[in-house]
Amino acid sequence: MERVYNFAAGPAAMPLEALETAAREMCCYGSTGMSVMEMSHRSKMYLPIYEETVALVKELMHVPDDYAILLLQGGATLQFAATAMNLMTGSGRADYIDSGNFAHGALTEAAKYGKVNVVASSREENYRFIPAWDKASFDPQADYFYITTNNTIFGTRYTALPDTGSVPLVADMSSNILSEPYDVSKFGAIFAGAQKNIGPAGLTLVIVRNDLLGRCMPITPKIMDWGKQTENASMINTPPTYAIYMAGLCLKWLKKQGGVEGIAPVNEEKAKLLYDFIDNSRLFKGTADPAFRSRMNVTFVTGSPDTDAEFVKQAAAKGLVNLKGHRLVGGIRASIYNAMPIEGVKALVEFMKEFEKNV
C-alpha cells in the first residue's frame, strides 16, 4: 500500500525519513542489541537520546540558557492545570485570552486553582478570529498571562503577541510550535503536545524560564511540578522514552530542512496555495477571519454539510485523508504541519479544482 497524504489535526503526519530510520533501528539501536523501547530510561544507552532531543529543541527554537526544557507525559491538557499549579501563587490571579476551545479548556482548568480574568474572548463568534485586547484591562499583578498561539480547531493564529510587561506570558503552542520563528525570551513558559508538530503522541514539551521554577502550590503533584521535573531532568518517573526518541528523529529532519527558519517560508507558501484557491473558488469558503488565518490548520466549507461530506469521502479515495472538520466548525479542515510536503497541498488543491468543476 502506498502512503497517503494525511491532513489529520493530530496525531498528524510525520516525516517519512524519521519513520524509515525508526523502522531500521526498531529491533537493534546502534550497537546496543536492543530496541530503544527496551532501554532503561536511566541507562547509558538511553540518556544520549534524551539529551540529543533536548539539545535539538534548544538549537531549533534558540532557547536561551536560562530556560529549562522538559519532556513530559500527560499531553498539553495536563499543562492546563500545571500552568496554574506552578504559577498562580503570587496574587492568585491570571489573565487569559479565550481564542478557542483549548484556550477555554485551559482557563476552565485554571479557575479551579485561582482567579481567572478573561481579558478578551471570541467565544460568542465561534472563535472565527483572535479577539482584540485592550492593555488597560490587563491585570498588572497577574501571576501570568495566557494565550494559545494557534487555534487548531478554528484555524486561527496570533499575528502579534500581547505586550504583558513584567507579567510572564505563557503559551500553548501545541499546533504551531516549530512552524515559524518565535522569540522564546518573550515567554515565561511554552508548552506543546508533541503529536502535531514535534513527534508522536505521548510526549509533551515544556519550556520554562528558570526564575518561574519553584513557585508551585504545595498541593501540586510532584510530576506536575516544573521545578522538581527540572531538578530530575524530566525523570521523576519514566518519561515517554520512545516518543522522545521519535521526536529526536523528527527534529533532526527539521534541522536538515534549514530548521524553523528554513521551514517557515515553506509553511507560508503551503497555506497561501490553499487560501488563494479558496478565495477564488465559487464553491469553497474559508471559515476563519482572513486577518488571523492559521498556516497550520486551514478550515473551509462548501455551504452544504452533504457536499462537505462528499468532498471528504472522494478526497479520501484519492489518498487525501482526514480532511473532515472538527465538529465545532464542521466542513473541512486541512492540517498542514511541517511534515506535510508542498506536493500534498498541491494535490489537495488539484482535487478541489476537480471537485468544484463536477459539483
Ligand SMILES: *Cc1c(COP(=O)(O)O)cnc(C)c1O
Ligand atoms: C491538540 C491540542 C491540545 C490538546 O493536546 P493533548 O496533548 O491531547 O492534551 C491543546 N492545545 C492545543 C492548541 C492543541 O492543538
